[in-house]
Amino acid sequence: MTTWFESPDDAAARLRETGYLTDDATALTAYLAGALEKPLLIEGPAGVGKTELAKAVARATGAELVRLQCYEGLDEARALYEWNYKKQLLRIQATGTDQAWSETHDDIFTEEFLLTRPLLGAIRRDEPTVLLVDEVDKTDIEVEGLLLEVLSDFQVTIPELGTVTATRRPFVVLTSNASRELSEAVKRRCLFLHLDYPDAERERAIVTSQVPRLDERVVAQLVDVVVRLRELELKKAPSIAESVDWARTLIALQVGDLDEATVARTLGVVLKHSSDQQRAMKELKLPR
Amino acid sequence: MSLLDTHIGFVEALRSAGLSVSLAEGLDAISALEKVHWHDRETVRAAYAATLVKRQPQRVTFDAVFDIWFPRLVGSGVAGDGLEPASGPQDTGPDLERFREALADALASGDGQAQDGRTLQDLAVEAVARFGAMPGRGPGLSSWSAYTSLQRVSPGELLDRLVQGLLGEGLDDEHAQRVAGRRIGEFTRLVEGDARRRIAEEKGPAHVVDVTVRPTIDRLDFTAARRSDLEEMRREIYPLARRLAARLTKEQHARRRGPLDVRRTVRASIATGGVPLTTHHRPKRPHRTDLVVLCDVSGSVANFAQFTLMLVFALREAFSGVRAFTFVDDVVEVSDSFRPGADVVEVMDSLAGRISQAALWGRTNYGRALTRFAEEHPDAVGPRSSLLVLGDGRSNYSDLALPVLGELAGRARHAWWLNPEHPRHWGTGDSAADRYGEIVAMVECRNLAQLGEFVHGIV
Numbered sequence: 001m002t003t004w005f006e007s008p009d010d011a012a013a014r015l016r017e018t019g020y021l022t023d024d025a026t027a028l029t030a031y032l033a034g035a036l037e038k039p040l041l042i043e044g045p046a047g048v049g050k051t052e053l054a055k056a057v058a059r060a061t062g063a064e065l066v067r068l069q070c071y072e073g074l075d076e077a078r079a080l081y082e083w084n085y086k087k088q089l090l091r092i093q094a095t096g097t098d099q100a101w102s103e104t105h106d107d108i109f110t111e112e113f114l115l116t117r118p119l120l121g122a123i124r125r126d127e128p129t130v131l132l133v134d135e136v137d138k139t140d141i142e143v144e145g146l147l148l149e150v151l152s153d154f155q156v157t158i159p160e161l162g163t164v165t166a167t168r169r170p171f172v173v174l175t176s177n178a179s180r181e182l183s184e185a186v187k188r189r190c191l192f193l194h195l196d197y198p199d200a201e202r203e204r205a206i207v208t209s210q211v212p213r214l215d216e217r218v219v220a221q222l223v224d225v226v227v228r229l230r231e232l233e234l235k236k237a238p239s240i241a242e243s244v245d246w247a248r249t250l251i252a253l254q255v256g257d258l259d260e261a262t263v264a265r266t267l268g269v270v271l272k273h274s275s276d277q278q279r280a281m282k283e284l285k286l287p288r
Numbered sequence: 289m290s291l292l293d294t295h296i297g298f299v300e301a302l303r304s305a306g307l308s309v310s311l312a313e314g315l316d317a318i319s320a321l322e323k324v325h326w327h328d329r330e331t332v333r334a335a336y337a338a339t340l341v342k343r344q345p346q347r348v349t350f351d352a353v354f355d356i357w358f359p360r361l362v363g364s365g366v367a368g369d370g371l372e373p374a375s376g377p378q379d380t381g382p383d384l385e386r387f388r389e390a391l392a393d394a395l396a397s398g399d400g401q402a403q404d405g406r407t408l409q410d411l412a413v414e415a416v417a418r419f420g421a422m423p424g425r426g427p428g429l430s431s432w433s434a435y436t437s438l439q440r441v442s443p444g445e446l447l448d449r450l451v452q453g454l455l456g457e458g459l460d461d462e463h464a465q466r467v468a469g470r471r472i473g474e475f476t477r478l479v480e481g482d483a484r485r486r487i488a489e490e491k492g493p494a495h496v497v498d499v500t501v502r503p504t505i506d507r508l509d510f511t512a513a514r515r516s517d518l519e520e521m522r523r524e525i526y527p528l529a530r531r532l533a534a535r536l537t538k539e540q541h542a543r544r545r546g547p548l549d550v551r552r553t554v555r556a557s558i559a560t561g562g563v564p565l566t567t568h569h570r571p572k573r574p575h576r577t578d579l580v581v582l583c584d585v586s587g588s589v590a591n592f593a594q595f596t597l598m599l600v601f602a603l604r605e606a607f608s609g610v611r612a613f614t615f616v617d618d619v620v621e622v623s624d625s626f627r628p629g630a631d632v633v634e635v636m637d638s639l640a641g642r643i644s645q646a647a648l649w650g651r652t653n654y655g656r657a658l659t660r661f662a663e664e665h666p667d668a669v670g671p672r673s674s675l676l677v678l679g680d681g682r683s684n685y686s687d688l689a690l691p692v693l694g695e696l697a698g699r700a701r702h703a704w705w706l707n708p709e710h711p712r713h714w715g716t717g718d719s720a721a722d723r724y725g726e727i728v729a730m731v732e733c734r735n736l737a738q739l740g741e742f743v744h745g746i747v
Contacts, residue, residue: 029334031324036320178527178531180534188313235526
């Protein structure tokens with residue numbers, strides 16, 4: 001049995017070492033997810049570091065990250081396991097006719113012919129594993145049903161082989177953009193964490209740690225503008241990923257001071273809708 | 289009360305406030321609490337939140353209930369033992385002056401601390417203790433009032449001073465106003481919270497939860513919304529439209545099996561030796577409706593109409609065409625306000641500007657509006673279009689023009705009437721909802737959740 005983190009403070013410190021700055025609630029929830037061995041469901045707007053948290057946990061604990069990217073049309077064969085039927089066919093043809101069917105049958109439904117997919121793979125691993133199920137809301141309802149067995153008991157039932165139970169429970173992280181309500185059954189089995197835009201202080205720290213070459217004064221200016229942008233009614237408010245991109249842009253342009261003209265020139269990095277840009281121009285009284 | 293009682297009571301209170309907390313989640317919360325230290329109230333809050341709250345909009349409700357069940361201090365706390373309610377006609381009292389000085393100090397400093405190190409939270413506690421007490425009321429009446437303390441302290445009057453101070457720090461005028469407003473709002477919120485805490489202490493938390501906790505934003509009635517709620521709702525519209533659109537595409541994909549696509553099926557069958565193991569189908573062409581929206585924009589229901597219009601236009605790809613008309617007692621077309629990709633705030637402003645055009649005398653008159661609509665835009669409603677009327681059906685006892693509506697509804701493919709009032713109010717007073725309801729289907733639509741469901745249903 002692994003202990004993932006010793007305490008909430010330990011979680012915060014070790015995640016910080018890998019470059020992921022948490023707030024108290026995030027650190028506590030990450031610790032609880034490890035301590036209770038429950039999956040962690042993370043929701044929040046795009047670009048606030050949902051996926052990054054899973055990666056940071058993997059880095060901090062020295063575990064391997066197994067990732068299942070969800071999309072519409074994802075099915076059992078690509079999430080859980082699949083029989084390698086081509087190899088099975090070859091096997092049947094190769095044995096000829098002298099072997100009894102029952103023997104062949106026992107032969108072709110063995111480990112050798114099983115193609116493991118991320119979910120089964122994560123459960124069967126003996127080393128510490130972080131299982132990231134990314135963008136769960138993109139899948140169909142049926143896949144959620146599939147996840148239930150995996151998430152609650154950490155086991156997979158394969159009719160021909162029996163039930164595979166995790167020898168070592170993985171640290172499971174599910175992320176969602178809330179484009180669809182997940183079913184109650186999935187939510188009930190998970191711990192829930194809503195990641196939101198950070199406060200100005202933490203955002204400054206994040207930008208500084210990600211882009212250490214940028215002058216601190218410019219970082220403060222940048223975060224100031226981003227915070228003001230978030231107060232406007234925009235279609236897509238800028239998130240941390242955009243702040244960091246912006247900081248990198250300023251480095252690339254070798255800008256030493258974020259004045260209004262520079263903001264106006266580089267606004268496209270943070271705002272991706274033209275109506276949002278116009279609104280920002282107007283509200284921040286930027287020169288065109 | 290034992291710890292277990294508190295836990296059970298807390299979970300019960302959450303349930304009665306509308307959060308669906310299952311037994312299993314309650315047990316999870318307990319095992320989570322076993323794993324953390326209890327010395328910090330915020331840790332307990334985060335542990336409860338992680339295990340019990342699974343939907344972000346419910347977080348506000350959760351926080352309110354948590355503050356009542358797990359108050360941050362009892363009475364005035366250890367530090368505030370000396371606080372007595374000030375007596376006499378205190379508006380000129382030296383206590384008040386001193387307090388306001390300290391408050392101005394704390395508001396002006398960036399970290400919310402006065403010179404003597406007291407935080408805004410401490411000051412809020414003091415404000416309620418000193419100036420919010422209402423002694424002499426009968427038993428069973430609340431003896432603390434956030435309203436009284438805020439009236440006496442009146443932080444709003446400190447606004448100008450605060451703005452001046454911020455201007456001195458080099459902020460521009462607009463920014464200073466905003467920062468000052470936010471800090472004063474923060475203090476107001478703290479005072480309200482502290483008054484709730486004290487009342488809960490006297491009357492028991494269960495009672496206070498019933499009375500003070502408001503429904504989540506998507507369940508809040510349009511008609512009961514405050515100004516700040518409306519802004520929050522407006523922010524919700526775009527995400528709601530996005531969720532609906534995602535759901536619609538998914539459902540259309542699920543229903544997509546149209547006629548057999550022979551070409552693709554035969555092609556695919558080559559891989560399996562000519563046996564068509566999987567069949568391929570042509571996608572079904574989704575049916576798209578032509579929507580005509582007719583909105584009452586008179587004062588009582590204006591917000592409701594705006595939200596519905598915004599949602600409908602945000603989903604315009606799902607319809608083949610949308611035309612919108614607003615009326616009070618005259619009709620004006622507003623479709624052109626909704627350009628694709630237009631800015632939300634601008635649309636709202638232009639809609640508000642158009643309201644005056646829709647009113648001749650300024651009193652809602654459904655009969656006249658319907659007649660004018662039928663006369664001026666006879667081509668708007670046809671056999672392919674669906675008619676959507678938004679309004680409370682309160683027509684100031686004027687002529688209802690029932691035959692005109694009947695004729696319009698008869699011409700349209702479908703017709704609905706969305707009413708932001710509770711069904712029990714339909715047909716009371718000057719409401720003609722029941723009589724209109726005999727002609728077109730009257731649908732109750734009081735909050736964002738119901739609105740979302742309805743719009744999803746008609747697409």
